[in-house]
Every structure is written in C-alpha cells, then in structure tokens.
Amino acid sequence: MSFKYFGSYKDFSFSTRRGNRYIHSENVQSFLDALLETSKERERVLKKGFQLWRARIGNDSYHTKVYLDENDEEGEEVDTGEPSPYSQDKMKPLLDLATEGRANPKGIPYLYLATLKETAMHEVKPWVGLSISVGQFQINKDLRVIDFSKFHRANKPTRREIINLPKEERTKLEVWFDIDTAFSEPITPNDKTSDYVPTQIIAEFFKTKGFDGIVYRSSLAKGFNVVLFDLRAADLISCQLAEVESVKFNFKYTNPFSYLIERD
Structure with missing residues (x-):
C-alpha cells in the first residue's frame, strides 16, 4: 500500500482538524496504513547509553x-538566593500538568529531547537574560523509533534525482517530507490546539504499533529532536545552568508585493 497522491498529508491534516478526530474515516485510516507500510526504511534503534x-x-x-552550633546534628536548610539548575524532578514533564505539544495531547506527557545541547536550548525559544536549565539524559535501554528526518539530511536525494524517480516513490518522499515539516514547525503562542492534532495522531499511531518514539529535524538549529513516549526511558545524568546572552533573527520577504502610501 502507498499514498494516493502528493497532497495526502494535507488532506489527512484537514480531515483530522476539521472532520472526525477520534473515529477515523476510511481515508484517514488508509493514510495511516500507508504511513506504516512505507516506514520500514525509517526505523532506527537508539542504543542504550545514547x-x-x-x-x-x-x-x-x-x-x-546551616548548623546553629556544634551540637546541631540536623541543621537547617537555607535558601542562599543563588541560582542553580532545576532539580532532577523538574527536568521531566509532570504527569498531571502536561500541556499540548506537537507529539503529545494534553494530559499525556512525552519526553522531548534533542541530539545537541544547542538544539535543545533553541527549541525553548528563550529571550536575552533568561536562565535555562540544560539537562543531559542517557537512554537506559535500546529504543525503536521512527525517523521522519531521514531524507532531510546531507545525503538526501537531489531535486533532479527525485524527479527521475517513479511516481509512487516521489509521492512517498513528498508525503514524508510534509510530515517532517509539520513536526518541525515551531510552536507559537498564537497556535490553536487543533493545529497539533494531525501530528499527535501520527505519534500515537506509531506508539500503538510498538515504537518507543519519533525523530524529526529542528527548524531552529542544527540537530534533531527526539520524542520518547515513556518518560522512564532516559535518565538525567547531569544538569547545568545557562544564561542567554544574545538572540539573532534572520528575515526573508515572503512575496514580492508591497505598497506605498500616497501623500497629498
């Protein structure tokens, strides 16, 4: 089974955001079946210790x-006012306070991680002067994941190579590209929670098929994002505090149209 046409993900996205969300239509289920069927080459194993x-x-x-005197064996804990990284329990999502994310629905927390320290820091979109607690995690067992980013790396096919592929293969690449782009799109305060539904459904679909997580590229920095479905699959091994010194934006004009205000 394969995807019917290039815009299959866009149709899936519209159907799940504007149509039936929890009871899947025949077209939505067909899309998910094709997704699983074409995912074989995107399976990866993250080894224990990664x-x-x-x-x-x-x-x-x-x-x-602080100990009051030499006979004080227990002492009294005092807040020094000096900043320190978040404690271990705060570096993982709280079970009862999980908010909407690209991969997880409200109330069901997943562990969002990154392959590079700088990627993780960029993904929280900090501002100048803010403190960031940065934790290093280690996977405690082999994990089977789906890598949406596979052909967004340096070895991805060229446009000419893609054009010369059979139609079915081109369609598959375009659909997976759209999905990776949807996961990578930065979350903004203006997002509607319904915007997350398509990617949440895809993540949960692979979760029900026995996968431990997903991988997708970061649009904010080099490196990749890794989402683990089980919060216990990785352990915090160190944590440090950083402060944002500067933020740089790059802009491009999105279309050629502009206007001038005529003055009398």
Missing part, C-alpha cells in the same frame, strides 16, 4: 544547610 539533551527555561535557588 545521550540526549533537554532544556527548560528557569532555575531553582541553591540551598545549603
């Missing part, structure tokens, strides 16, 4: 113990 990064905006305060 290290990833996670960033959170904010920090804790450093606490120390």
Whole structure:
C-alpha cells in the first residue's frame, strides 16, 4: 500500500482538524496504513547509553544547610538566593500538568529531547537574560523509533534525482517530507490546539504499533529532536545552568508585493 497522491498529508491534516478526530474515516485510516507500510526504511534503534539533551527555561535557588552550633546534628536548610539548575524532578514533564505539544495531547506527557545541547536550548525559544536549565539524559535501554528526518539530511536525494524517480516513490518522499515539516514547525503562542492534532495522531499511531518514539529535524538549529513516549526511558545524568546572552533573527520577504502610501 502507498499514498494516493502528493497532497495526502494535507488532506489527512484537514480531515483530522476539521472532520472526525477520534473515529477515523476510511481515508484517514488508509493514510495511516500507508504511513506504516512505507516506514520500514525509517526505523532506527537508539542504543542504550545514547545521550540526549533537554532544556527548560528557569532555575531553582541553591540551598545549603546551616548548623546553629556544634551540637546541631540536623541543621537547617537555607535558601542562599543563588541560582542553580532545576532539580532532577523538574527536568521531566509532570504527569498531571502536561500541556499540548506537537507529539503529545494534553494530559499525556512525552519526553522531548534533542541530539545537541544547542538544539535543545533553541527549541525553548528563550529571550536575552533568561536562565535555562540544560539537562543531559542517557537512554537506559535500546529504543525503536521512527525517523521522519531521514531524507532531510546531507545525503538526501537531489531535486533532479527525485524527479527521475517513479511516481509512487516521489509521492512517498513528498508525503514524508510534509510530515517532517509539520513536526518541525515551531510552536507559537498564537497556535490553536487543533493545529497539533494531525501530528499527535501520527505519534500515537506509531506508539500503538510498538515504537518507543519519533525523530524529526529542528527548524531552529542544527540537530534533531527526539520524542520518547515513556518518560522512564532516559535518565538525567547531569544538569547545568545557562544564561542567554544574545538572540539573532534572520528575515526573508515572503512575496514580492508591497505598497506605498500616497501623500497629498
């Protein structure tokens, strides 16, 4: 089974956002079946011990113990006011406070990580002067994941090579490209939660098929994002505090149209 046409993901996205969301139509189920059928070459195994990064905006305060006298064995914990990285329990999502994400629905937390420290820091979209707690995680077992980013790397086919492929193969590449782009699109405050539904359904679909997570490229920095469905699949091994010194934006004009205001 393969995808019917180039715009298959766009139709799937529209149907799940504007039509039936939880009870899938025949076309939506057909799309998901084709997704699974064409996913074989995108399966990866992240080996036990593989290290990833996670960033959170904010920090804790450093606490120390003060002993009143030489007979005080327990001491009193005092907040020094000095900033420190978030504690271990805060570097993973809280089970009862999970918000909507590209991969997870509200109330069902996934662990969002990145292959590079800088990627993790860019993904939280910090501003100048903010503190960021940056944790290094280590996978504690072999994990089977789906890599949406496979042909967005340096070895991706050229446009000429894609054009010369059979139609079915071209269609498959275009659909998977659209899905990777949908996952990679940065979340903004103006997003509607319905915008996340298509990618959430895809992530959950692969979760039900026995996969441990997904991989997709970052549109904000080099490196890749890794989403693990089980919060226990990776352990925090270190954490440090960083402060944002500068932020750089690059702009491009999206169309050739502009206008001038005529003055009398």
